[in-house]
Amino acid sequence: MSNDPTPAWRPACSLELLRRRAELLAGIRAYFAEHGVLEVETPLLSRTTVTDPHLSVFETTYRGGKSVRLYLQTSPEFAMKRLLAAGSGSIYQICKAFRNEELGRLHNPEFTLLEWYRVGFDLDDLIADTDALLQALSHGVRLLGPSEKTSYREAFLDYTEVDPIEAPWQEFVQCAREHGLPEAIDLCGKNRSLWLDFFFSHLVQPHLGAGRFTYVLDFPAVLPSLARTKPEDNRLVQRVEVFLDGLELGNGFFELTDPRQQEQRFDRDLAERSASGLSVPGKDQRLLAALTAGLPDCAGMALGVDRLLVALYGLESVGETMTFPFEIA
Amino acid sequence: MALFSTNEFKSGLKVMLEGDPCVILENEFVKPGKGQAFNRVKLRNLKTGRIIDRTFKSGETIEGADVVDMEMQYLYYDGELWHFMVPDSFEQYAADASAVGEAQKWLKEQDLCIVTLFNNVPISVQPPNFVELTITETDPGVRGDTSGGGGKPATLETGAVVRVPLFVQTGEVIKVDTRTGEYVARVK
Numbered sequence: 053m054s055n056d057p058t059p060a061w062r063p064a065c066s067l068e069l070l071r072r073r074a075e076l077l078a079g080i081r082a083y084f085a086e087h088g089v090l091e092v093e094t095p096l097l098s099r100t101t102v103t104d105p106h107l108s109v110f111e112t113t114y115r116g117g118k119s120v121r122l123y124l125q126t127s128p129e130f131a132m133k134r135l136l137a138a139g140s141g142s143i144y145q146i147c148k149a150f151r152n153e154e155l156g157r158l159h160n161p162e163f164t165l166l167e168w169y170r171v172g173f174d175l176d177d178l179i180a181d182t183d184a185l186l187q188a189l190s191h192g193v194r195l196l197g198p199s200e201k202t203s204y205r206e207a208f209l210d211y212t213e214v215d216p217i218e219a220p221w222q223e224f225v226q227c228a229r230e231h232g233l234p235e236a237i238d239l240c241g242k243n244r245s246l247w248l249d250f251f252f253s254h255l256v257q258p259h260l261g262a263g264r265f266t267y268v269l270d271f272p273a274v275l276p277s278l279a280r281t282k283p284e285d286n287r288l289v290q291r292v293e294v295f296l297d298g299l300e301l302g303n304g305f306f307e308l309t310d311p312r313q314q315e316q317r318f319d320r321d322l323a324e325r326s327a328s329g330l331s332v333p334g335k336d337q338r339l340l341a342a343l344t345a346g347l348p349d350c351a352g353m354a355l356g357v358d359r360l361l362v363a364l365y366g367l368e369s370v371g372e373t374m375t376f377p378f379e380i381a
Numbered sequence: 382m383a384l385f386s387t388n389e390f391k392s393g394l395k396v397m398l399e400g401d402p403c404v405i406l407e408n409e410f411v412k413p414g415k416g417q418a419f420n421r422v423k424l425r426n427l428k429t430g431r432i433i434d435r436t437f438k439s440g441e442t443i444e445g446a447d448v449v450d451m452e453m454q455y456l457y458y459d460g461e462l463w464h465f466m467v468p469d470s471f472e473q474y475a476a477d478a479s480a481v482g483e484a485q486k487w488l489k490e491q492d493l494c495i496v497t498l499f500n501n502v503p504i505s506v507q508p509p510n511f512v513e514l515t516i517t518e519t520d521p522g523v524r525g526d527t528s529g530g531g532g533k534p535a536t537l538e539t540g541a542v543v544r545v546p547l548f549v550q551t552g553e554v555i556k557v558d559t560r561t562g563e564y565v566a567r568v569k
Contacts, residue, residue, distance in 0.1 A: 106417055153388060153439065154418065156410025232434075239438055249416035254436065257413065276415050293414050303414050 063375040072193075073361060073373060077146060079189045080166055080357075087181075089142040089168060094131030096148060097122045100336040102130075103321035104276055105328060108152035110161075123333075124150035127354055128167050129278070130339040133307070136169055136350060137342035144168035146357065157369040158299065158359060160377050169352035175290045175306040178351035179267050182294060182304065186265055186360075193364050196296075197264035204271045204288075208248075211256045216248055216272055217287055224251070231255060245274045261295035268293045276321060278314070279305035294355075296363040304353035311343035384442040387420040395427070395448040398435065402427045402446035402499045410439065427497060428479075428504050446499065453496045455488045463488065465496050465503070476503035484508045486541035487559045508559045513568050514538050515554050519545060532564075 063070070084091065101109045101123035110124040125131075127149050135143055149165040170181060183199050190196055208216040214227045224247045228236040233254060240246040260266045271291040273281060279291035290306035308314055318335045326332050361373040371377035385396060390408040397403070403424040412418035418439035425432055427448060437443070453465035453474065462475040463485065474496060480503045481488070487508035488494070495507040519535035535545040535555075543557055545564045554568040 104415065106412075106415060154410070154412060155388075156408075159410055159412065233436065235435055235437075239436065246417055249413045250419065250436070253411045253413040253416075253419060254421070300414060 060380060064371050064377050064380060065373055065375055069361070069365070069373060070375070072365065073357075076189060076357065076361060076364075080144075080146060080185070083185050083188050084144045084168065087142075089144050089170070090140065092132070092135060092140065092143045092145050093147070094125075094128045094135070094145065096125055096150075098125050098131065099123070100130070100338070101333050102126050103318045103325065103333065103335065105321055105324040105330065106276070108154070109333075110150050110152050126151050127165060129352070129354070130336050132167060132169055132352070133339060133347055134342040136171065137345050137347045142168070142170045142350075155378055157371075158362070160358065160370050160374060162378070162381070163370065164357040165354055166357050167352065167354045169307070169350050171348045171350045173351040174349075175269060175292055175304070175351055178304050178306070178353055179269070179292055182292075182302065182353055182355075183265060183267070186294070186301075189360070190364055194366075199265040199267065201267045201269060204268050207256050207260065207268055208252065211259055212251050214251065216251075221247075227251065245272075245276075248272060248275060257295065257300065258298040261297055261299070263297065265301075266295045268295065276317070277305060278308050278317065280308050292353075299359055299363045300356075301359055301363060302353050302355035304351060306351045307347065307349075309343060309347040309349065311340050314343055315340055382447055383445045385445050386442045387422075387437050387439050390420060390422060395446040396424070397444040397446045398424060398426070398433065401429070402448045402504065403433065404448075406432070412439070427499065430505075447501075448497060448499050448504075450495050450497050452493055455490060455492050455494055457490060458485075458488075463506070465494065465506075468493075474498070474503050476506055480504050481506045484559075486539050487512050487514075487557070489514060489539060510558065510560060511556055511565065512559055513554050513556050514541070516545070516549065516551050519549065519551050521550065535564075 099122060107126050109126055112122050114120040114122055128145050128147055132143060132145065146166050148162055150162050152161060154161055170178060173181065205216055212227050214223050221242055225237055228234060236250050240250055260268065269292040270282065270288045273287050273289050277289055277291050279289040282288040282290055292304045293300055294302045322332050358370040358373045362370055367373065385394060390405055392405055392407060394405045395402055396405065403426050405422060405424050407423040409421045410418065411421055420437045420439055422435050422437060423432065424435060451467060453467050456464040456466050462477055463481050464473060464475050466473045484506040489512055492509055492512060494509065496503050497505040514537040516535045517538050520533050532544040532546055534542050535549065536542050543562060543564050545555060549555060549567060556565040556568050558565050
């Protein structure tokens, strides 16, 4: 990395940034207090975990009597939905989330997540809510242009000239050649969601949110999510992602409330995990039971707090915002 | 040779890519929202020196390359191959023109160089940063001009041609920076 002579016991972030983080957290709490959203805590250690084929979890074991396999949560989503089904009303949480095999300039295996759910909100309401929060947090920190919204399809077409929803496979291959990314052809094969991920992360995302918050919505349904399908076009889901300076800050859904659809997505994920030789965890039956009992119509957003600091203060890496990132934890 | 997963990629790691040994310069982990993670990697082909950008699926493995850099003394050129020796072991290696490349114009017998071996065969040679070479030919300078302004070409004992100040004469020894090919000073 660097030849920095800082002794290994010292924190990675400056004391200045420690204060900026505390201010940001206070700002988040002030915003939600003002809007009557309840702060909650849910377990970091859980008996069940997500089925997402692209997430790798940390596992551990409780010993004492009968041993219990436990997972460090990749997000507090399932537990928070159980609270919502129990009638909590709108809730938020600032917590640690854990993702195995994710380490890099913008990834630390343990990171801070802000997750919130607004009962009665749809995706547009959620975007307005998110923008109000982000504007409040960036006020006095960084001058930004007016926020903008675009659809996934539009953004994708702008930078690749390939239609993510309708283009045949050959157009993806052609585009890979034109952009000097021939390795994509072997790497993605005929897997459409891989092609979308590849192009989006290489060609589209770096351009999003230049000096402003950009909200990308209406994601293709082939990408895994817990978002509701759009009623007028079942090839799209009601999902939004927010970007600043090419950095993905958050991901939100108009939440799926149908327990049968939820279970089908679990099954689809698990089939994919199994086919890729990944571990196949059990489905979270308590979440399914909560959905069966009734999840109120709601929209929810998960936002990376460390990345928000990176974007607001123009830093290079999430490690700079943390006291003791992975390498020195 | 060992396999390396993208999780182990770091700058300096030597790997095989399309049959050629490469060194990793940069490795960026990229993961879209809920999707597949990738590693965007910048590498340098150790044979050609070419810089390559390549994306891997995270978790993919590639073969390590058996590449080592060794300090060796340049011995002589036999008209076809350049011969080097490891000072400690007296082990000798012969490098061909494609391995020696541009370095050949700076090689002076007995100088210490870095020779990169791939599967125990030299694939590149890095001359010392500074070499001292004798001028074999240069136009006589104007008497009394010591300013060094302007300069003139001078041919060195290895065949290299560098620009030198006007006061430097044939038969003198000069110090040259091999990274830039520029004259540094006269050596007394």
